[in-house]
Amino acid sequence: MNALGGIMRGGAGGRALFLRRNGPIIMVYAFILLLVVIGATQSERFLTERNLANVARQSAFLGIVALGQMLVILTAGIDLSVGSLVKVSILVSAIVMNGESANVVPAILAALALGVLVGLIHGFLINELRIAPFIVTLASLVILKGIGLTISSSPVGKASREVMMFYVQKVGPLPVIALMFFVLVILTMLLLRYTVFGKHLVAVGGNVEVAHLSGVPVKRTRYGVYVICSLTAAVTGLLWLSRMGVGDPAIGDGIELQTITAVIIGGTSLFGGRASVLGTLGGVLLLGITANLLVMLGVSQFIQGLIQGVIIVAAVALYKQEGD
Amino acid sequence: MSKPILEMRGISKSFAGVQALKNVSFRCQAGLVYGLVGENGAGKSTLMKILAGVYKADAGDIIYKGMPRLSASTGEIIASGISIIYQELALVPQMSVAENIFLGREPRTSMGLLDLGRLYARSDELLSRLGVALDTRSLVSQLTIAQQQLVEIAKALSQDADLIVMDEPSAILAGSELDQLFDIIAALKAQGVTIIYISHRLEEVFRIADEVTVLKDGEVVDSRPIGQLNRHTLVRLMVGRSLDEIFPQTDHEQGDLALIADDIATDTILDGVSLRLHAGEILGIAGMVGSGRTELARALFGADPLTRGEVRLAGATPQWKTPSQAIRAGVALVPEDRKSQGLFTALSVRINVTIPILSRLSRLGIVRRQTEEQVVEDARQRLSIVMTSPEQETQYLSGGNQQKVVLAKWLETAPAVIILDEPTRGVDVGAKFEIYKLMRQLNDRGIAIIMISSELPEVIGMSDRILVMNDGRVAGELLRENADEERIIELATLGGAEAQSA
Ligand SMILES: Nc1ncnc2c1ncn2[C@@H]1O[C@H](COP(=O)(O)OP(=O)(O)OP(=O)(O)O)[C@@H](O)[C@H]1O
Numbered sequence: 052m053n054a055l056g057g058i059m060r061g062g063a064g065g066r067a068l069f070l071r072r073n074g075p076i077i078m079v080y081a082f083i084l085l086l087v088v089i090g091a092t093q094s095e096r097f098l099t100e101r102n103l104a105n106v107a108r109q110s111a112f113l114g115i116v117a118l119g120q121m122l123v124i125l126t127a128g129i130d131l132s133v134g135s136l137v138k139v140s141i142l143v144s145a146i147v148m149n150g151e152s153a154n155v156v157p158a159i160l161a162a163l164a165l166g167v168l169v170g171l172i173h174g175f176l177i178n179e180l181r182i183a184p185f186i187v188t189l190a191s192l193v194i195l196k197g198i199g200l201t202i203s204s205s206p207v208g209k210a211s212r213e214v215m216m217f218y219v220q221k222v223g224p225l226p227v228i229a230l231m232f233f234v235l236v237i238l239t240m241l242l243l244r245y246t247v248f249g250k251h252l253v254a255v256g257g258n259v260e261v262a263h264l265s266g267v268p269v270k271r272t273r274y275g276v277y278v279i280c281s282l283t284a285a286v287t288g289l290l291w292l293s294r295m296g297v298g299d300p301a302i303g304d305g306i307e308l309q310t311i312t313a314v315i316i317g318g319t320s321l322f323g324g325r326a327s328v329l330g331t332l333g334g335v336l337l338l339g340i341t342a343n344l345l346v347m348l349g350v351s352q353f354i355q356g357l358i359q360g361v362i363i364v365a366a367v368a369l370y371k372q373e374g375d
Numbered sequence: 376m377s378k379p380i381l382e383m384r385g386i387s388k389s390f391a392g393v394q395a396l397k398n399v400s401f402r403c404q405a406g407l408v409y410g411l412v413g414e415n416g417a418g419k420s421t422l423m424k425i426l427a428g429v430y431k432a433d434a435g436d437i438i439y440k441g442m443p444r445l446s447a448s449t450g451e452i453i454a455s456g457i458s459i460i461y462q463e464l465a466l467v468p469q470m471s472v473a474e475n476i477f478l479g480r481e482p483r484t485s486m487g488l489l490d491l492g493r494l495y496a497r498s499d500e501l502l503s504r505l506g507v508a509l510d511t512r513s514l515v516s517q518l519t520i521a522q523q524q525l526v527e528i529a530k531a532l533s534q535d536a537d538l539i540v541m542d543e544p545s546a547i548l549a550g551s552e553l554d555q556l557f558d559i560i561a562a563l564k565a566q567g568v569t570i571i572y573i574s575h576r577l578e579e580v581f582r583i584a585d586e587v588t589v590l591k592d593g594e595v596v597d598s599r600p601i602g603q604l605n606r607h608t609l610v611r612l613m614v615g616r617s618l619d620e621i622f623p624q625t626d627h628e629q630g631d632l633a634l635i636a637d638d639i640a641t642d643t644i645l646d647g648v649s650l651r652l653h654a655g656e657i658l659g660i661a662g663m664v665g666s667g668r669t670e671l672a673r674a675l676f677g678a679d680p681l682t683r684g685e686v687r688l689a690g691a692t693p694q695w696k697t698p699s700q701a702i703r704a705g706v707a708l709v710p711e712d713r714k715s716q717g718l719f720t721a722l723s724v725r726i727n728v729t730i731p732i733l734s735r736l737s738r739l740g741i742v743r744r745q746t747e748e749q750v751v752e753d754a755r756q757r758l759s760i761v762m763t764s765p766e767q768e769t770q771y772l773s774g775g776n777q778q779k780v781v782l783a784k785w786l787e788t789a790p791a792v793i794i795l796d797e798p799t800r801g802v803d804v805g806a807k808f809e810i811y812k813l814m815r816q817l818n819d820r821g822i823a824i825i826m827i828s829s830e831l832p833e834v835i836g837m838s839d840r841i842l843v844m845n846d847g848r849v850a851g852e853l854l855r856e857n858a859d860e861e862r863i864i865e866l867a868t869l870g871g872a873e874a875q876s877a
């Protein structure tokens with residue numbers, strides 16, 4: 052071996068490294084398991100098919116947007132507008148659909164177009180005007196919310212029958228909506244592992260300067276990721292329509308914080324460059340099951356918030372310990 | 376004369392009032408090696424960044440392969456056959472070695488997906504062609520800086536470029552790694568690749584360059600075939616005056632014992648190192664990159680926890696386990712990786728220099744601005760730092776001037792023991808001399824210095840004693856009188872016991 056080879060050593064041993072990197076995520080799942088055990092022993096309703104299907108659906112509602120949020124955070128960005136966009140999406144699609152089966156496709160297209168448009172605007176402001184993502188999407192949160200409340204402050208429009216049926220549809224024991232989330236989880240994993248776009252997301256978040264010097268299309272990557280994130284919010288608006296049956300303007304508030312929470316619990320770094328799909332899934336399930344359990348056990352809303360806060364701090368502290 | 380592959384004509388560039396380049400012209404023939412030298416802040420990196428499309432020139436033309444080059448993105452320029460190894464490492468720490476090598480040019484399958492098989496196969500092949508044994512799946516954040524530099528080189532080679540710019544590639548390589556780099560350059564040259572090589576180590580320039588261009592204050596001073604130059608004339612062109620003496624002479628007395636380390640070991644590579652350091656002495660630490668030199672510095676400073684042994688000031692019990700305790704005890708460390716460890720790159724020179732001593736500069740918690748400015752001005756003069764104002768963000772200083780700011784910052788803390796990890800990396804000849812003089816002055820004030828360096832002439836020229844490290848241990852100790860390059864390399868590569876029997 053030549054001298055140059057002599058000084059080169061690979062990384063730490065494979066298994067130890069795996070545990071070190073994924074230890075906290077394993078803890079998240081262990082905690083989920085613990086919650087399930089608590090649920091099963093403390094309430095006979097928890098392990099019923101009906102309740103589990105509910106938990107799965109609720110997790111999907113949060114999880115789909117959380118995936119988009121995770122991708123944005125991976126690029127060292129953030130999207131605070133997703134909640135407001137869900138709101139506008141449910142209102143617009145409900146109005147377009149107006150209870151008619153014939154309008155389902157136009158309503159879906161309208162929601163998706165809305166998502167693309169909002170994502171492109173975010174990308175434009177961040178790329179071309181160099182405004183920080185936090186500011187851009189904060190403004191967008193306020194504006195979209197305003198638009199939503201201007202459209203209507205009381206429920207409007209109506210879902211068609213099929214769309215309302217979609218919410219309760221199942222494949223075997225699994226709600227279709229949960230299945231849809233599951234497929235998106237897999238797709239996101241594949242995106243990060245097997246696509247050039249996925250690698251560019253990591254590069255932009257890891258070190259945008261280096262990405263630029265290496266010829267990575269930084270702007271296009273940012274446009275892409277904000278469009279994807281807004282699309283996840285638009286789709287979630289459609290799912291809410293399917294659940295509520297009407298365009299309810301109360302829907303959407305706070306989703307941005309919940310998704311960010313789930314992503315952080317999942318071990319994705321807010322500074323960019325590192326993300327975990329399995330972690331985000333864990334974060335989503337953890338939040339979903341906690342909420343479900345607390346309601347079942349009759350815990351007050353205030354205590355629920357407190358517990359969620361504790362979970363966030365505990366999770367982040369855990370990652371810090373393992374990370375260094 | 377054959378047609379040039381590259382011609383840069385009348386290039387000018389200024390940054391917020393600083394004229395970095397003035398009407399610079401530079402041309403290259405295919406298959407030759409061009410040395411580009413000049414003091415810190417002369418504009419070398421700026422010229423190359425204009426070539427790479429990172430900056431746009433204010434005026435001037437670039438003619439590449441016979442065609443005027445109009446505005447193009449960094450990606451298009453890479454695709455046109457120009458690749459650059461940047462002075463500051465340009466890798467994404469969270470990505471694997473292979474992903475970094477092909478970042479922006481990822482191999483794809485026919486379906487447009489990332490071709491992971493080819494990505495890793497081609498990276499493995501590339502590294503083995505370079506003679507580098509490195510797992511292409513490991514994350515760049517886990518590599519040492521020298522390993523990262525090798526990845527940078529591999530990345531540049533993977534682009535199958537016709538013109539490769541190397542901006543101080545040797546700054547973090549030493550000994551045989553450097554030979555390896557020169558072998559690579561020779562091989563590239565034989566394939567007709569043009570190389571532009573920037574370095575402050577003039578012996579390297581003499582070793583590989585066919586032609587040398589000297590920049591000074593943003594202007595071309597001269598361009599000459601290497602045959603018409605010697606070290607003396609080259610230094611004069613660069614600095615504007617003669618500089619015959621390289622290492623300032625000294626006749627200081629060795630003082631009392633200052634720092635003691637007994638059999639220290641850490642979780643990193645360090646495995647049982649003992650040393651004694653005296654007041655007013657320079658202890659040089661030599662060894663290959665990866666032999667534990669930097670780890671030794673970190674352990675002495677309390678940055679890595681000891682698993683065995685102890686470090687203390689002479690005549691005292693151990694007082695520090697963390698860097699902040701070490702600083703209070705009078706120990707300073709000037710780290711090797713200035714960008715991530717030594718500088719607040721987004722903050723001004725003033726803040727960087729005065730941050731460790733703010734309490735000294737303030738009364739009732741309010742910083743006295745005038746005193747602060749005086750300190751910065753003193754540092755600027757003493758180290759001849761080139762900056763537009765004390766308020767300039769350090770990220771916009773040239774590489775060598777950043778290094779001076781880091782040094783200035785620690786010198787202000789007036790430590791009893793100062794550990795310098797590669798203190799002259801990226802520093803020009805003139806400033807190097809200034810830093811050497813400064814080290815001697817510190818010695819005269821009784822300050823003990825540990826100097827880690829990959830530059831053997833510097834180790835031999837400056838140290839009173841030299842410890843040679845190998846694989847986390849001390850392979851041997853040499854006094855300045857009987858140290859020479861061969862002896863050090865022998866100890867560094869073979870380790871103590873084998874070198875004895877060899
Ligand atoms: N982005 C920038 N903004 C402001 N000033 C800059 C910027 N980049 C470079 N400069 C200034 O331009 C001048 C030339 O810098 P450059 O980095 O090209 O020097 P260099 O010859 O590469 O020096 P070194 O040997 O230290 O690397 C310096 O005075 C530097 O402060």
Ligand SMILES: [Mg+2]
Pocket residue numbers: 419420421462542773774775
């Ligand atoms: Mg430079």
